[in-house]
Amino acid sequence: MPDRVILTILDGMELLESNQRQRLESCLDMRIQASHPGDADITMPNLESFFSDLSTLVFKNPKLAV
Numbered sequence: 001m002p003d004r005v006i007l008t009i010l011d012g013m014e015l016l017e018s019n020q021r022q023r024l025e026s027c028l029d030m031r032i033q034a035s036h037p038g039d040a041d042i043t044m045p046n047l048e049s050f051f052s053d054l055s056t057l058v059f060k061n062p063k064l065a066v
Contacts, residue, residue, distance in 0.1 A: 003028050015063045023053050 004025060011021040027050050034042050058064060 010064075016057070016061075020057045020061075024057055027053050 007016065007021045007024055007028070010016045011018055016024070030042065030046065030050055033040065
């Protein structure tokens with residue numbers, strides 16, 4: 001199942017707020033862009049923001065705890 005669909009489902013189940021989903025979609029866009037490199041390099045601040053969002057919005061999200 002595509003990642004973007006999973007994010008939409010989690011939003012619909014109210015496990016993510018729409019703002020959280022949008023931030024994670026931005027992370028997904030960055031990941032996709034990184035796999036097709038061009039002249040817009042992924043910088044260290046980009047990478048730090050990416051992992052910060054994943055940590056906060058996914059791994060530390062009590063609604064997504066197993």
